Amino acid sequence: MTHLLGSVTAPSGVLVLGTVGTVDCWATSDRPLSERGLDAARAGGAHLHLPEDGEPEAWYCEAVAVPAATDRPLPVRAETAPSPFDGEPTVSVLEVDLGLPWPAERGPDPVHLGDLPVDRCGMVLGDAQVLDGFVGLEGDSVDGLADVAYWGRHQDEAHAEFGGEPTPYGGPYRHLDLPLAEAEALAARLADWVEQGPGKGLMVAVDEHSHYHLLHRATWNRPLLAAVLDIAGCQVLGLGWDPGDHSVRHDGxxxxxxxxxxxxAPHEGGTVLHWTIPPHGAEESE
Structure with missing residues (x-):
């Protein structure tokens, strides 16, 4: 089955698909993602990684950058296959319509750009210049707000005392969109309550509103854990991954x-980007 996940925009003309857990690491490298991406797009598309002149370093930044239309939304679709973990659908092909004609000089066959891992933190698809300013996993709040989450052995008792909404799919209780100082004060009260009351057994976290957290949060109750977030006026897609499916299929x-x-690849005269993740067992059957 094919699912429409949403649309992204690429006003710089360079679209990037990359590992979201490390996308902000490009900003600390010798050349920003937008500069590398522009070089890749001018060449028709390429795999970006660090170090630039060697083999990709595991657990570090990886992405593919391609040219894309600047004047229209770019639809993103996914084909699915059942997960060996729980039978739920997972992405087997991610497809992006790049809004550009297929170059005749390339001939009829698909062009391989490189290979990407499934990042345990998820993937991000967006404009290269916008992703230069992406605030990642450990980054500060971009809007002065934060969420407070708590979970563990005493979570129901804590909920009776402190309230909060449950995260979809049985996740932690959370207070959302609190001013940062208020969030830190609530976390401190929860910590005091644990120490003075039931004792160890409750975990508490303050999640500042980084782009990473907001994108991840947007995927919580979305099909295939995919959601679009507006960042700096651009539509950026985040694609999460079920931890169980990742452990079974993609760990390492x-x-x-x-x-x-x-x-x-060519499609009806246009150009599409494909990221293909074979269904479980397909590798063994080939």
Whole structure:
């Protein structure tokens, strides 16, 4: 079955699909993601990684950058296959309509750009210049707000005392969109309550509103854990991954050569980007 996940925009003309857990690491490298991405797009598309002149370093930044239309939304679709973990649908092909004609000089066959792992933190698809300013996993709040989450052995007792809404799919209780100082004060009260009351057995976290957290939060109750977030006026898609499915199929990522091909292909005269993740067992049956 094919699912429409949403649309992204690429006003710079460079679209990036990359590992979201490390996308902000490009900003601390020798050249920003937008500069590398522009070089890749001018060449028709390429796999970006660090170090630039060697083999990709495991658990570090990886992405594919391609040219894309600047003047229209770019639809993103996914084909699915059942997960061996729980039978739920997971992405088997991610497809992006790049809004550009297929270059005749490339011929009729798909062009392989490189291979990407499934990042345990998820993937991000968006404009290269916008992703230069992406605030990642450990980043500060971009809007002065934060969420407070708590979970563990005493979570129901804590809920009776402190309230909060349950996260979809049985996740932690959370207070959302609190001013940062208020969130830190609530977390401190929860910690005091644990120490003075039931004792160990409750975990508490303050999640500042980084782009990473907001994108991850947007996927909680979305099909295939995919959601679109507006960042700096651009539509950016986040694609989460079920932890159970990741552990069964993708654990180890590049260290275990669990990487999957990204290609450009012609479709009805236009160009599409494909990231293909074979269904479980397909590798063994080939």
């Amino acid at each position: 990522e590049r260290t275990r050569n669990k990487v999957y091909p990204v290609t450009l």
